[in-house]
Amino acid sequence: MKVTKGIWSITIICIFFGFFTVRFFDNQRSIVEIGEVTSIKTIEYLLKHKKLLEEKKQELDDRMIEKESAISNFEDVAAQKNIIGQEMQQKLSDVRSMAGLLPLEGPGIEIQLNDRKRDTILSNNPSIIQYYIVHDSDMLNVINELRSVGAEAIAVNGTRIMATSRISCGGPTINVGKYGRFAPPFIIQAIGDPEALQASFQSSDSIYHDLIAWGLEFHIKQVSNIQIPRYLGDADYTYARSIKEGE
Amino acid sequence: MKKHLSGQIAIMLVSLVLGLMLATQFKNVQNVGGNVSLQRAQELTSQIQKLTQDISSQDDIITGLEQRISEYENAALDEGKLNDTIYKDLERSRVLAGLVELEGPGVIVTVNVVPVNDWAGEQTIVRNVYHDDLLMLVNELNAAGAEAISINNERLVATTEIRNAGDYIVINTNRYSVPYEIKALGNPDTLEASLKLLGGVADTLGEELEIKIRHEDKIRLPKYNGPLQYQYALPVQ
Numbered sequence: 001m002k003v004t005k006g007i008w009s010i011t012i013i014c015i016f017f018g019f020f021t022v023r024f025f026d027n028q029r030s031i032v033e034i035g036e037v038t039s040i041k042t043i044e045y046l047l048k049h050k051k052l053l054e055e056k057k058q059e060l061d062d063r064m065i066e067k068e069s070a071i072s073n074f075e076d077v078a079a080q081k082n083i084i085g086q087e088m089q090q091k092l093s094d095v096r097s098m099a100g101l102l103p104l105e106g107p108g109i110e111i112q113l114n115d116r117k118r119d120t121i122l123s124n125n126p127s128i129i130q131y132y133i134v135h136d137s138d139m140l141n142v143i144n145e146l147r148s149v150g151a152e153a154i155a156v157n158g159t160r161i162m163a164t165s166r167i168s169c170g171g172p173t174i175n176v177g178k179y180g181r182f183a184p185p186f187i188i189q190a191i192g193d194p195e196a197l198q199a200s201f202q203s204s205d206s207i208y209h210d211l212i213a214w215g216l217e218f219h220i221k222q223v224s225n226i227q228i229p230r231y232l233g234d235a236d237y238t239y240a241r242s243i244k245e246g247e
Numbered sequence: 248m249k250k251h252l253s254g255q256i257a258i259m260l261v262s263l264v265l266g267l268m269l270a271t272q273f274k275n276v277q278n279v280g281g282n283v284s285l286q287r288a289q290e291l292t293s294q295i296q297k298l299t300q301d302i303s304s305q306d307d308i309i310t311g312l313e314q315r316i317s318e319y320e321n322a323a324l325d326e327g328k329l330n331d332t333i334y335k336d337l338e339r340s341r342v343l344a345g346l347v348e349l350e351g352p353g354v355i356v357t358v359n360v361v362p363v364n365d366w367a368g369e370q371t372i373v374r375n376v377y378h379d380d381l382l383m384l385v386n387e388l389n390a391a392g393a394e395a396i397s398i399n400n401e402r403l404v405a406t407t408e409i410r411n412a413g414d415y416i417v418i419n420t421n422r423y424s425v426p427y428e429i430k431a432l433g434n435p436d437t438l439e440a441s442l443k444l445l446g447g448v449a450d451t452l453g454e455e456l457e458i459k460i461r462h463e464d465k466i467r468l469p470k471y472n473g474p475l476q477y478q479y480a481l482p483v484q
Contacts, residue, residue, distance in 0.1 A: 007254040014261045018268050046291040053298040060305040067312035071336075074319040078329050092337055093482055094475050099343035100405060104480040140382055148408035148417070152480040157297075162405045163345060166390035173293065175390075179300035183293055191480040205411065227483055232304040240394040240432040242338075243348040243467070 097153075100162050100231030104153045106191040108226045109198055111142065114185040114217035131214050134184055136169045139176075141207040142188060143167070149200040151190040153228045157182045160231040179232075185217070194222040345404040345471040349395050353432040353466045354439050356384060359457040360425050373455045376425055378411045380452055384429055385409070387448045391441035393431040395468050399423045402471040419473050435462045 079089050096102045116132040143161060146154055154161040159180040168175045173183050190197055198220050201208035211218050315336065322328035341347050358380065360372040385396055385403065396403045401418040408417065415422040431438055439460055442449045449458050 007257055011257055011261050014265055018265045021265075021268060042288055043291065046288060046295065050291060050295050050298065053295060053302065057298055057302055057305070060302060060309065063309055064305060064312065067309060067316060070316050071312065071319065074316075074329070075333060078333060088333070088337075092333070092340070094477070095337060095340040095344050095346065097477055097480065097482060098346070098404065098475065099340045101340060101343065103483040104477075105483045106477075106479040106481055108479065136386075137379075137383070140386055141379070144378070144382055144408055144410065147406055148410040150406075152406060152477050154405075159297075160405075163396070163403045163407065164389050164393060166386055168386065168390045172289075179297070179304065181293055181296055183289060193479060228480075232301055232308065237342075237349075237351075237394050237432075239353065239434065240349040240351040240468070242342045243350050 100153075100160050103227060103230045104191055105225055105227045106152070107194050107222075107224050108151070108189065108191040109194050110221045110223050110226065111188040111190075112185055112217065112219040112221075113139065113142065113188060113211075116215040116217070119215075132216065134174070134186060134211075134216060136167050136174050138207060138211060139174060139186060139188070140167045145200050145206060146188070146190045146192070146197060149192070149196045151192040151197060153191045155189045155228045156180070157187055158229060160229055162231050189223075189226050189228055191226055191228060194224075198222060345395070345402050346475075348470045349432060349468040350465060351394070351432040352435050352462075352464050353393070353430065354388075354435050354442075355461050355463055355466060356388075356429040356431070356442065357457075357459045358384070358425070358427040358429070358452070359459075361455065361457050375414060376416070376427060376456060378409045378416050380456065381409050381416065381427060381429070383448050383452070384442070387441055388429070388431040388433070388438055391433065391437050393433040393438060396429065396431045397468045398427055398429050400469045402469050404471045404473075406473075407471075419471070430466050430468055432466060432468060 075089060075092065079086060093102065097104055113134050115134055139156065143154055143156070156167075156176045157180065159165075159176050161177070165177040166175065170181055173181045174186070175181050200206065201218075201220060208218055315332075318332050318335075319329070322332045338347075342349075358376055360375060362370055362372055365371045381398060385398070388396055398409070398418055401407070401421060401423070404419075407419050410417045412422060415424050416427070417423075439462065441447070442458075442460055444450075449460065452458050
């Protein structure tokens with residue numbers, strides 16, 4: 001009789017133990033909310049590959065800076081010898097800034113653009129999901145609005161935007177310029193008057209209101225110093241030929 | 248004896264259930280540790296892609312810089328030559344910045360409104376041209392490899408805006424109204440084909456606007472006439 005009583009109390013304790021074990025592991029699992037999965041080996045491989053490329057890029061960056069400073073040394077020497085004046089040197093720098101050949105820095109804003117977060121509304125309407133994601137046309141409009149209030153240099157995810165940079169749909173990604181292909185979130189940086197740049201999105205015809213209404217993420221942050229890289233890409237014209245003044 | 252047996256059975260059952268629970272949970276946890284979200288892999292893949300592209304274009308740029316350095320070195324002894332080299336460099340940058348007139352083959356796209364008679368028989372238009380229409384056309388031409396573009400003799404540069412202002416559209420801070428004439432230099436066939444894609448921009452806009460596209464062997468593009476000075480952006484030292 002006594003033995004049976006002991007067994008029942010053990011049973012109850014075990015049930016509680018089992019229940020809490022499940023709860024414990026369940027809690028852990030819910031933190032790692034995963035959708036589609038891929039093996040951890042792939043990730044390790046990708047990370048290693050990325051690291052190698054980053055080292056290579058760093059090396060090239062250094063070499064590029066070295067070469068560019070060698071050229072500006074020549075220009076400095078020329079300026080000292082009064083072969084070219086200070087004015088000419090300033091002009092070179094201005095024109096190169098415009099041509100996207102120089103990395104620029106200055107005050108401005110940083111915009112983070114992202115799809116709507118998964119929530120109940122989103123999962124109820126799979127058919128109209130297109131309204132809840134960032135499209136190429138949205139980004140084009142954001143950039144255009146920045147330009148209209150005097151942005152002097154713009155970059156999307158570290159890619160300098162030039163006159164001929166296309167921004168087009170690439171399925172789940174957005175293609176920016178000739179080479180860039182990005183998935184959200186998108187970081188749009190612009191150098192210019194931070195107040196004016198930010199205020200442009202308050203105007204009633206701004207795309208900002210449309211995107212916010214659909215619940216997309218659109219965060220604007222004023223930054224006192226933004227660095228925008230130079231334009232990387234070929235600068236050779238195959239079809240266009242320049243015309244000399246007065247031709 | 249009978250009581251002893253029933254006790255054993257009870258413990259066995261509890262242990263069995265507990266064992267199963269533990270096994271399932273461990274399997275779940277193992278899954279999480281062994282697998283990672285596909286999104287992370289996609290993110291990494293796109294970062295790698297960007298790096299590869301950057302590296303290959305940087306290689307090209309460095310080759311170009313080395314060439315310029317050797318030009319300088321050759322010119323260093325001769326003051327006149329040095330002047331020439333710097334001037335050449337300036338010219339090259341001016342072309343890229345859009346400060347030089349360009350000429351070449353390409354397409355000319357004219358965008359105009361379509362006149363109709365409304366219910367009262369009065370003449371009106373289907374709709375006006377908005378900045379989105381022009382942005383779409385320009386973006387499509389860029390995607391097709393246009394080397395330079397102008398709208399109504401405003402050269403498009405990196406900072407050019409195309410924005411509605413009432414019935415007008417502001418381009419490079421100047422106001423324009425219909426008809427709009429977009430000139431693009433590049434491979435004429437590629438440029439035209441990209442616009443005339445089935446269901447493409449010409450089809451979409453063509454429903455409410457008049458879109459005309461024509462090839463030209465020699466198009467002349469104006470240079471950018473806006474201000475050159477930067478107020479906020481400075482070259483990184």
